[in-house]
Every structure is written in structure tokens, then in C-alpha cells.
Amino acid sequence: MKPDRNDSNKESSSRPPIPREQSTATMSTTKGKVTPPSRPDSGIMPNMVQEEEVDSVMPSSRRPRPTRPKMSSRATSFAQSAKRASMGARSYSSFSLYANFAGEALDDEDEDGHHHHHRRRVAGGAQDSRINEEEKLDEEDQVDESRKAPTASVGKAMFMFLKAFLGSGVLFLPKAFQNGGLALSIVLMLIIACICLVAFLRLIKTQLVTGGSYGDMGGILYCQPVRFLVLFFIIISQIGFVSSYFIFVSGNFYSVANVLSNCRNQIQEKYYIWFPLIILVPLSLIRHIARLSFCAILADVLILFGLVVIIYFTSDQLHNVGVGPNVAAVNSVNFGMMIGTATFSFEGIGLLIPIVEAMENPKKFPLVTTVGLIIVTLIYILIGTLSYLAYGDQIQAAVIYNFPPDSRLNISVELLYSLAVILTMPFMLFPALKIIENGLFYKFKSGRSSIAVKMSKNFYRVVISVACAALAFGIGADNLDKFVSLVGSVACVPLCFIFPGMFHFKVAKKLWDKLIDCCLMIWGVGIMIYTLYVTIDSFTKPAGEAKPPYCPA
Structure with a gap:
């Protein structure tokens, strides 16, 4: 039975109008019927009922969409500029790496904002509806941008790799050079870098076979407890990093307070550990990590500035004063702590999977890793060598403590x-x-529907942040170098060496590859036990020679 033309007109009028650009680009119109578009996401259902003479016979049934001039108010221009700046910052910041740390999908979708926009559209009238419609389209564009296929070039992947590895851990390397001796430390740095390269490449090869995250590989190749074990070491490594940074920041605050107060500061150094919580707690409550993009890019710039200043101060010290006292080529007593600290500095394996997944051509990832590790190793050796030569056995847990305090x-x-x-x-x-x-x-994917769940999650995040500060408070500033070595030996060694060898052993087909995997696992277990023993033993011994305080007792 032939459908009535009036019914067809009713159907076409009830269906939302299709923009002219979309209709001309996504469908081909012939006399008597409309060919559905080939793309499923073009806005037209593939099983759309054929309509007769949509454009040629019935031009009045779909009026052309009037072109409305773009809003050019100051507020809108400022919002658009801020949005473009935010997207630019996100493209160059490291937030996306941590949102997919170790391949885990950790970032939360900010769904509350969509409900908020919906309420505004209902209550705001026609003009607000048009404005919010534009905002919604912009948000959809950003979502599409974040979900599009990987397009990172080799240069951008190299940039992300260097940002992932050149962090604050370099500050602790000069003390590690004292623990190992200058010559032995350089050799150990080269050896550890080469072993890290082998481990990194094997982990990525395994991931290309199994897919999934770092923890998923353990569950797929072995069992679910191995997956939980990987996640456990990720947790303690990240908490260890944050706790060590609490100690480092407290030392800086204490030094600055003494100088600015002319030694009238009455607060002890250990109590400055709690000060960073003022910033950390509010930021830790943010679940959509993309909102921290400006924090990430600002931190990257400041860290780069700090590295340049470190090279300047140590070079100036060598030029004006000469080589520091008691510089040793080999330290056979504490070189185990040097291995732990070096592993702490090289631990960025959790960021490798996000980088390779972001690359347009993942086959070039070995090139990125090799060149990137060479650059990172040379910078580490440069800063460690200059700092140890400049200050000798008076080097502090963080080299920045050796700089002139009143400068x-x-x-x-x-x-x-x-x-x-x-x-x-x-x-x-x-x-x-x-x-x-x-x-x-x-059991609760989101806390939007329950205020109790949301408050419980917020309380939990505050507790974890305070627990990191409490751990740092218990360790104390005098044991910073020992704690860094402890984190490196306990948490970082399994992630860097043991698990990559274990996982690749399961997918390797050649006997030679399996032997290398076994050597990698043996190396990891061996240095983990030895460095753990040396580090624990160092806690029972008095701290090394401390730098004379700026304020006399």
C-alpha cells in the first residue's frame, strides 16, 4: 500500500531539520528517494524510511536554516580564548599520561557539568538555549578530539617521554653519587639505563600481544593475584614519591623561612611537612584530571628552570672554589643505596603504555625510548657528576640544600x-x-546519585593525602636519601625489572629471549634484596656529615 503524502509530510516535519552542510555532505539526493549516508555517526539512521522529493519537489517542507552571526561579546571572546588556551595547555601537558597511567583508564568523566547545562537550558529561555547549545557543541568537539585516533608524532612522543622521566628525582642523584663513588656511579648509571631500555621494550612488546594495561597483562598471562600485585606496587611507588616530595618541600620552606626571618623562625623543620597539604588536598579532590592541565604545564616549566639553575650553581661552585672535599671514585660500602636511588629516578615505566598508545606509528616507539633514555641518562650523569664534584662529601640529600641560602x-x-x-x-x-x-x-561508579558516596570518596582522598604527609613526618628530613633508596628498591625495582621479564617470558618464542627474560628477573630480585638490606642497615647508622646550619643554635 502506498503511503499517503500527508503522512510522509508529518514524519518529515516531526524529524529535526538537518543542517544544509550535513545534508549535502553526508547524503546523495536523487529524485524520489534519499540515499542514507555511509557513516553511522552522521546523524541519520541507516534504516530511515525513504521519502519522496525531499529537496526537489517539496522545498517548503524544510526551510533553510538562517545564518546567525556569531556572538562577539567580551565575555564570549574571553571564554573562547580561555578554552583555546586550555586545549593548548592540555596538548602539551602530561595530564593525559597520568589519566591512563600504566594503561589503566583512571580519569572520571565530568557528567555533572552536562546536567548543569541541561538545567540552564530549561530555565534560561531561547537566548540561553542557543548559547548553551554552542557550549554543548564545543564540549562534543573536545570529547571527539580526546577520543580520536592516536596522532602523536615521534617528536611529540619524545617530548612526552622526556617530561615523564626528567622530574624531581634528579635532585636526589648527587647524594647517590656520593654513596656509590664518582666512577662507580657513572658505570652503574649506564648499566641501569641499558637494563631499563631492555625492560621497557619487552614490556611494550608484551602489551602489543596481550593488550590491556600493565596490571591486565599480569592477569592475562598468569592470574588475577598477579594483576593485584602489579597494582599494589604501583600504589606504594606513587605514595613513596609523594612522601619523599613532602620531605623535600619542607626543607626548602624551612631554609627560606630562616633567611627571610633573620633566624627568628620558631617553627621546626619537620612541621613544614604539613604545609603542602593546603594545596594538595583541594587538588586531590578533583576527579577530572584534565582540569589540572595548567598545573602540569606550569610544573614542567618550573622544573626545567630548576634544572638549569642547578647546573649554574654547581658549575659556579666548581669554577670559584674547585673540587669539593673527599671525592671518591668508588664507595664499596653504600653503593647499594646508589642503585636504589638510580632506579627511583628511572622509574617512569607506568607512563610508557600511554605514550605508545598515543603514537600514530607505534613501531617507532623503540627509537623514541632509545634516544630518550640516552638523553635522560646523560642529563642525570651531568647533574650528578657536577654536584658531587662541587660539594664532595658535604653533598646533601637534595643538591638544592647546598646552594647559598641567602642568595x-x-x-x-x-x-x-x-x-x-x-x-x-x-x-x-x-x-x-x-x-x-x-x-x-x-559498587558505586559515580557519586552523583548519592551524596553519601561522594562525601565518602572525598574523605578517603583527604585521608590518603594526610597519610602521605604523616609518613614523611615519621621518616624525617635526615633520612630523605635513605627513604628514596628504600622506595626505589622495594617499589620501583619490581615494576622496572621483575614484571617486564615475567610477562615477556610468557609470550617469547625464542630460547634466547627467554634466557634474557630470566636474567632480567634474576637481576631484579637480586638488587631488590641487596639494596633493601643496605638501605635498612643504613637507617640504624647515624646520618652523614650535615651542612652547617644557616642559623646557629
Whole structure:
């Protein structure tokens, strides 16, 4: 039975109008019927009922959409400029790496904002509806931008790799060079870098076979407890990083307070550990990590500035004073702590999977990793060598503590570097927070529907942040170098060496590859046990020679 023309007109009038650009680009119109578009996401259902003479016979049934001039108010222009700047910052910041740390999907979708926009559209009238419709389209564009196919070039992947590895851990390397001796430390740095390269490439090869995250590989190749074990080491490594940064920042704040107060500061150094919580707690409550993009790019800039100043101060010290006292080529007593600290500095394996997944051509990832590790290793050796030669056995747990405390440049560096570290803390803590939160609140995907769930999640995040500060408070500033080595030996060694060898052993087909995997696992277990023993033994011994305080007792 032939359908009535009036019924067809009713159907076409009830269906929302299709923009002219979309209709001409996504469908081909012939006399008597409309050919559905080939793309499923073009806005037209594939099983659309054929309509007769849509454009040629019935032009009045679909009026052309009037072109409305773009809004050019100051508020709109400012909002658009801010949005473009935010998207630019996101493209160059490291937030996306931590949102997919170790391949885990950790970032939350901010669905509350969509409901908020919906309420505004209902109550705001026609003009607000048009404005909110534009905002919604912009948000959809951003979502499409974030979900599009990987397009990172080799250069951008290299940039992300260097940002992932060149962090605040470099500050602890000069003390590690004292623990190992200059010559032995350089050799160990080269050896560890080569072993890290082998482990990194094997982990990525395994991921290309199994797919999934770092933890998923353990569950697929072995069993679910191995997956939980990987997540456990990720948690303790990230918490260890954040706790060590609490100690580092407290030392900077204490030094600056003594200088600015002319030694009238009455607050002990250990109590400054709690100060970063003022910034960390509010930032840790942010679940959509993309909102921290400006924090990430600001922290990257400040850390780069700090590295340049470190090279300047150590070079100036060598030029004006000469080589520091008691510089040793080999330290056979404490070189185990050097291995732990070096592993702490090289631990960025959780960011490799997000980088390779973002690359347009993942086959070039070995090139990125090789060149990137060479650059990182050379920078590490440069800073460690210059600092140890400049200050000798008087080198402190963080080299920045050796700089002239009353220098204006040093005060600026201490404050800016502390700010950079504090802004980095939410990113370092984010994977641990999300992994634990997913385990505790696995029955509740989101707290939007329950204020009790949302408050419980917020309380949990505050507790974890305070627990990191409490751990740092218990360790104390005098044991910073020992604690860094402990984190490196206990948490970082399994992630860097043991698990990559274990996982690749399951997918390797050649006997030679399996032998290399076994050697990698043996190396990891061996240095984990040895460095753990040396580090624990160092806690029972008195701290090394301390730098004379700026304020006399």
C-alpha cells in the first residue's frame, strides 16, 4: 500500500531539520528517494524510511536554516580564548599520561557539568538555549578530539617521554653519587639505563600481544593475584614519591623561612611537612584530571628552570672554589643505596603504555625510548657528576640544600621548585588514589546519585593525602636519601625489572629471549634484596656529615 503524502509530510516535519552542510555532505539526493549516508555517526539512521522529493519537489517542507552571526561579546571572546588556551595547555601537558597511567583508564568523566547545562537550558529561555547549545557543541568537539585516533608524532612522543622521566628525582642523584663513588656511579648509571631500555621494550612488546594495561597483562598471562600485585606496587611507588616530595618541600620552606626571618623562625623543620597539604588536598579532590592541565604545564616549566639553575650553581661552585672535599671514585660500602636511588629516578615505566598508545606509528616507539633514555641518562650523569664534584662529601640529600641560602636566586629557586613539586603531587598521587578508590567503591561508579558516596570518596582522598604527609613526618628530613633508596628498591625495582621479564617470558618464542627474560628477573630480585638490606642497615647508622646550619643554635 502506498503511503499517503500527508503522512510522509508529518514524519518529515516531526524529524529535526538537518543542517544544509550535513545534508549535502553526508547524503546523495536523487529524485524520489534519499540515499542514507555511509557513516553511522552522521546523524541519520541507516534504516530511515525513504521519502519522496525531499529537496526537489517539496522545498517548503524544510526551510533553510538562517545564518546567525556569531556572538562577539567580551565575555564570549574571553571564554573562547580561555578554552583555546586550555586545549593548548592540555596538548602539551602530561595530564593525559597520568589519566591512563600504566594503561589503566583512571580519569572520571565530568557528567555533572552536562546536567548543569541541561538545567540552564530549561530555565534560561531561547537566548540561553542557543548559547548553551554552542557550549554543548564545543564540549562534543573536545570529547571527539580526546577520543580520536592516536596522532602523536615521534617528536611529540619524545617530548612526552622526556617530561615523564626528567622530574624531581634528579635532585636526589648527587647524594647517590656520593654513596656509590664518582666512577662507580657513572658505570652503574649506564648499566641501569641499558637494563631499563631492555625492560621497557619487552614490556611494550608484551602489551602489543596481550593488550590491556600493565596490571591486565599480569592477569592475562598468569592470574588475577598477579594483576593485584602489579597494582599494589604501583600504589606504594606513587605514595613513596609523594612522601619523599613532602620531605623535600619542607626543607626548602624551612631554609627560606630562616633567611627571610633573620633566624627568628620558631617553627621546626619537620612541621613544614604539613604545609603542602593546603594545596594538595583541594587538588586531590578533583576527579577530572584534565582540569589540572595548567598545573602540569606550569610544573614542567618550573622544573626545567630548576634544572638549569642547578647546573649554574654547581658549575659556579666548581669554577670559584674547585673540587669539593673527599671525592671518591668508588664507595664499596653504600653503593647499594646508589642503585636504589638510580632506579627511583628511572622509574617512569607506568607512563610508557600511554605514550605508545598515543603514537600514530607505534613501531617507532623503540627509537623514541632509545634516544630518550640516552638523553635522560646523560642529563642525570651531568647533574650528578657536577654536584658531587662541587660539594664532595658535604653533598646533601637534595643538591638544592647546598646552594647559598641567602642568595636571592636560590630563594627564588627553592620557592619555585617547591611550587613545581607541589603541583606535581596531585599527578603522582592520582594513580594510587584511583586504583584504591576503584577497589573500595567498586559498587558505586559515580557519586552523583548519592551524596553519601561522594562525601565518602572525598574523605578517603583527604585521608590518603594526610597519610602521605604523616609518613614523611615519621621518616624525617635526615633520612630523605635513605627513604628514596628504600622506595626505589622495594617499589620501583619490581615494576622496572621483575614484571617486564615475567610477562615477556610468557609470550617469547625464542630460547634466547627467554634466557634474557630470566636474567632480567634474576637481576631484579637480586638488587631488590641487596639494596633493601643496605638501605635498612643504613637507617640504624647515624646520618652523614650535615651542612652547617644557616642559623646557629
